[in-house]
Amino acid sequence: MAKSSEKPKFSLRLLIDEEKNRVILAEAGKDFVDVLCSLLTLPMGTIVRLLEKHQNPQSSVVGCLHNLYKSVADMDVDNFESQACKHFLLHPRSAKGSHGRDLKLNIDDTEATKFFVCPNFVSTEACRKLFSNVSTMKCRCGSSMHREIPVEEQQADGVFPSCRTSFVITDDLKVALNSMGLVMNVLNDFGYSGFDKLQEMLIDVGFEEILTLLGCLFTSEAPLTDTFLRKHCMSRKRKMLTPLVQESSVAGAADNLLTLKVYVRKTDRAVLYAECREEFVDFLFTFLAIPIEFAWELSIDIGNMGCVGNLCRSVKDLSFEKQKAATVSQCMLPYFYNGRAQPLDVVIQESPEYECLVTHYGHNMLCKKINKAVLSNGEIIAKFTSASASIGLVKGETNFIVSDDLVVTPMNSSSTISLLSKLQMNIGDIEEQVISIGKAEATSLLRASLITTSALTNGLSNFLSKMDPDEVTQSTPKIQKSDKPMKLGSFCSYVPFSCFAADRIFESMAFV
Known part of the structure; x- marks a missing residue:
């Protein structure tokens, strides 16, 4: 693995408009393009860990996944089927992990799998x-x-472009083989008739620059400009998350369904929290093991993940016939992640x-x-x-609480009484619903977890049953904090975990 202390670097030639402080395009060799391709093989949990070490830990770059990762880290190992389950969620492995070992610069700090x-x-x-x-x-x-x-090394088919030519990379990470015609087309698209307003810049790219580029990959529409000229990712507004054009799960697919109990605020349709069993938590935790390329494909969303889509499509276009067979649109996870149920199109490798x-x-x-x-x-x-392969990641016969922003907590480690006393809201404004999670709901939830901070609300609201408008206008006294002992018999057995202001659900997302 390439460590930052060794400071491996390679050159990148930028064509910039100094007046507008913008990168028009870049010329790069195979080393840089190999690194770009390798970013797509990183599991989402690895990306969360790398970006939190590289950037401000309080900044949310990848939706709710930082909360999901922290939930695994904070959860006691006794809540997992084995210590290996927790370890491989905090240090996820990719089925293509071996492809990054020979890179000139590899930002993945995950150790090779040991036996x-x-x-x-x-x-x-x-x-x-x-x-x-x-x-x-x-x-x-x-x-x-x-x-x-030791384990005998297996010969892996490469998935990165193998030609030795140079490449042209646009500011929004469209990658293509270098040619004069392509460069002229890019300049024409930007309205340049020549090079009189443009300057060449030769820069060295190292560990820190690639980590910054990784963050900009999700949050910027101009990753090269933000990485190499502005030196950080600029804030930008997110587009509204549009509903998936998919039918909800049907009874005929019951074998693949998960059941989830959600608590919904009637006034704004916000999902406050969910109560679930171990099957749903297994499913959520596998989000951390899914590589970027498949997270983008599975989420069926090309407009809200920065320039991930451009890079994914470019890599497929650059792959040769043998390599295209290795880049089929099927997400495969190592055998460590064999959950109890998987409604997404995810295949678990055999042990x-x-x-x-x-x-x-x-x-x-x-x-x-x-x-x-x-x-x-x-x-x-x-x-x-x-001996590490098992069915399930967290222990069975366990109830969990999941907040709207995907903080997962075992029910046995949280006090429902203290949570209830903090709510300060009308009980009559809360409705309990049971949702069946199939492929459509699971896909919507994955997509929302990648690009919003209210994953349950944005991912599941279209699958909730409609409420009677008369019920929404009803009000009951607020739950007040009190120093006196409370009688449990006067409260329902299920207690909302957390609530969020209505404007949070429809906020414009900005990233630092």
Whole structure:
């Protein structure tokens, strides 16, 4: 991995309008374009972690996903099926992760996936069954599986452009093979008849610049200008989130549905919070593992994610036939993320199986297949499967509270009484509804989580049942704070977790 302390850099030639302080286009070699392509393979959780370290932690760059990531970090490990589940959500892996290892500059600080076995596997046959991707898993014999074992490198098909020519990149991240005709077309589109008002600038691009560009990828319509001339992402207004043109889930697809109980404020249709079981939380947490390219494709939205769409389309256009087969529109996640239900078009990789030539010489390695002809006297081949793969990310039989901005909290770690006392709102203004989450609802929720700070409201409001207008005008006394003990029998058993001002739901989003 390329660390910032090593300061790897490469050159980028910019054509700029100094008077307007704007980048018109850039000329770049394969190294820079490889880095651009690699950004699309980063899981959303990795992006949240990188940007929060690079920028002001209080700034929300990627919708509600920073809250989702923080929920995983704050949640006790006892709420997860295993320590590995929490670890791989905080440090998500991509199915294409190996493609970034040979980059001249790789901003991903995620360590390569490690493999561990029981230290007794050479001497004890029962310990030759499982491997783990974390060193804290227990073997069947009771020992910790802390012995790291190497894995044979697999040859991966490249997904980045392999030609050695140079590239032209526009300010909104449209990438194409360099040509005089293309440059002239770009200049004509901007109204330039020549170069008299334009200047060339040769700059060095390093770790910090790529991280800034990553943030601008989501929030800017001119990422090159904001990164290299303004040195930060300019604030911009978000477009209103338009409803998806999809039908809601139908009864025939019940096998793929999740059930969610939501509490809605009648006056403005804001979803205050949701109560759910572990299946829905599993589904939400997988958002952190989805790479940018598939988050954009799955969200069915090309107008609200900065220039992500331009870059995704460019990479597909630049790929050759062999590479296009590797960039099909199907999101595949590693076997660590095998949730209980997945209404999106997401495929979970099968848990891998490895063979290991067990020797007493210490040269043990996990391989996909071992030729039996290499065996000598006393050597055996052991077959290993994953101990880290499980069904579900969080523990079952658990209730959770999810706020509108995707703060997830186990019910057993929050006080509904204290939450109720902070609301200061009319109980009669709150309605309980049950929603079935299928593909349409799940897609809308993913899209809203990427580009708004009110994911439940913006993602699910179109799927709520209509309310009687007469009910909205009814009012009841407000819940007042009191120092006196409260009688629980006078309150409903479900308590709203949080509420947000009505204008928050329809605010224009601005990013710093």
